[in-house]
Amino acid sequence: MKDPVIGVLALQGDVREHLGALAESDAVARPIRRPEELDAVDALVIPGGESTTMSNLAITFGLLEPIRKRIAGGLPVYGSCAGMIMLAGTVLDGRPDQESFAGIDMTVRRNAFGRQVDSFEADVQIEDIPGDDFHAVFIRAPWVEEVGDDVQVMGRVTSGPAAGRIVAVRQGNLLATAFHPELTGDLRVHRYFVELVRRAADDAR
Numbered sequence: 001m002k003d004p005v006i007g008v009l010a011l012q013g014d015v016r017e018h019l020g021a022l023a024e025s026d027a028v029a030r031p032i033r034r035p036e037e038l039d040a041v042d043a044l045v046i047p048g049g050e051s052t053t054m055s056n057l058a059i060t061f062g063l064l065e066p067i068r069k070r071i072a073g074g075l076p077v078y079g080s081c082a083g084m085i086m087l088a089g090t091v092l093d094g095r096p097d098q099e100s101f102a103g104i105d106m107t108v109r110r111n112a113f114g115r116q117v118d119s120f121e122a123d124v125q126i127e128d129i130p131g132d133d134f135h136a137v138f139i140r141a142p143w144v145e146e147v148g149d150d151v152q153v154m155g156r157v158t159s160g161p162a163a164g165r166i167v168a169v170r171q172g173n174l175l176a177t178a179f180h181p182e183l184t185g186d187l188r189v190h191r192y193f194v195e196l197v198r199r200a201a202d203d204a205r
């Protein structure tokens with residue numbers, strides 16, 4: 001397959017960083033703001049930012065249902081931080097009117113590491129991605145409290161007060177991390193996702 005075309009949901013958040021990381025990972029990366037633009041992508045990335053704002057803007061821009069439909073149709077999606085929240089079936093400590101695209105059978109808690117803890121760094125071990133532990137950056141991040149049977153727990157915090165917390169998961173073509181690999185220049189998660197997208201395209205053929 002040629003380099004896959006991967007959209008980055010560009011309503012809000014760290015869109016530019018994901019576009020850059022994908023471009024360095026053998027993908028063609030494009031910002032997505034309108035439903036028509038979704039039709040032309042092989043996969044989607046949902047950036048970090050603020051899930052309540054992203055939810056509002058997704059409704060305003062008419063993207064909520066189209067993205068849900070593409071997910072149901074098997075579109076590969078990777079969400080980091082707020083993007084993880086947007087992929088969660090159940091969100092705790094959310095705003096009552098907050099919507100998600102859902103897709104991953106999991107319960108996430110927003111701002112789980114404590115509201116006062118704006119950001120912190122910790123090592124995370126990720127199954128299926130060889131090499132050293134990830135030096136992960138968390139910014140008002142969620143964690144995963146519960147997963148369904150079909151969800152693969154891929155990564156947990158390895159040390160510190162949050163040790164053992166689930167911060168990376170995969171269910172089929174959907175991947176989510178509570179941390180932001182797009183901010184640290186470690187391209188392994190993006191490369192893993194691009195590989196997942198290639199395999200999904202091969203399987204569909």
Ligand SMILES: NC(=O)CC[C@H](N)C(=O)O
Nearest residue numbers: 048049050051081082140
């Ligand atoms: N860095 C982030 O994406 C933070 C997520 C944010 N706290 C939210 O609830 O959406």
